[in-house]
Amino acid sequence: MTDRDVGPIDYLAVEFPGARLEGDGLAALVDLTDRGIIRILDLVVAKVEEDGTFAVVTLADLDGDGSLDLAVFEGVQSGLLDPDDVAQSAALVKPGNAVGLLLYENTWAGPFVSAMRDVGAEVIASGRIPAADVAAALDALEAAES
Template sequence: MSVNVDVGPIDYLALEFPGARLTGEGMAILVDLVDRGIIRVLDMKALVRSDDGAVTAVSISDLDGDGTLDLAVFEGVESDLLDEDDLKEAAALVQPGNAVALLVYENTWAGPFVSAMRRAGAEVVASVRVPADAVIARLEALEASGTAETSTPSDAPPSAAG
């Protein structure tokens, strides 16, 4: 079966919030990414793990509990890609007393490119996400050793292996 739809890679992100302090900071950037068509939010959940380990879902519309809708634009966004097992695994990632926010999103910018490459006969054979922490650590190591130059990432991509 051939699908004629531009679909970009789907990513899953889990963020831990110490002390369950979900301030909503950074949400304007998320909204901007969606507004510009760079990503499409497919699922968004927030969970708080109490000191006794119990897990409670938190409404994404009022993350900081101040009575204002921080993410009303995403209220009800559910693709059903996240199931109960995913939520349990995410809650287990964080320490008691902390919160975890889950975001599943499509990299919509890549969809038309991947579709065009498929029409040209190419197939995606690998897709790997290099964690930002690994890139930063590698760049810092290069800088510290004095071997870092003013190259662009396309000149010499940093190695995730370090």
Template sequence: MGPVDYLVVEFPGNRMTGEGFPILVDLVDRGIIRILDLVFIHKASDGAVTVLNVADFDGDGQLDLAVFDGASSGLLDDDDIAEAGGVIQANSSAGVVIYENLWAVPFIGALRRGGAELVASGRIPSADLVAALQATDAG
């Protein structure tokens, strides 16, 4: 199995255009990632968080994410949904996706066959990356 990551993507004011959905489907179709869980949530003005059904987010009359309908590995639970709701603003929605990085499976397999073990992994926040690149450019 490849490394598993998650994303919480906020849609301020519930503005979902659907523009990213074809790209997500393409990543799956090309075998780069596998969607393990995909949930959409809404945070009301009073702070209540509810789960939304996969639907026609861009208003074109078609289910945009029908291909992911029912994607549920059991990794995402009510506590995770509440935590995701805690990081988004009121009157906003968010997509919560847990995905496996399939691109890494052959690489990790080769390393393990050679006796290596993955002992740490992490993610550099994009704001930190931009700041580091700007500091390098300034120097």
């Protein structure tokens, strides 16, 4: 057991069509980090070539506008993700696209888990319900109420 509150660790693999990292996603990621909701443990971007091979892209000026897009995450590497994880994620995306692999700690949950342990409780399971399943269930509920 560490002296630090540790929250659950999650990962996301995101496919970027045409290997273009655009939109407000980067700003949202910085905001979540700045507010202490999550802590980025690993952030890797790999571009998948037409022949299926891939190359890890240095976190730099990803959109070509002259500014370093992910400077705040430059060098973030916990060692929890290994080359096999990147290869498996790259195999999930279409050639010509890129995959972003994000490993993060849910820092908001750390103090809660520690407080539960202080009274003898233990987290015995955790899980994730896919967003598509939640949306489908809510759509079905809404349809049933109509």
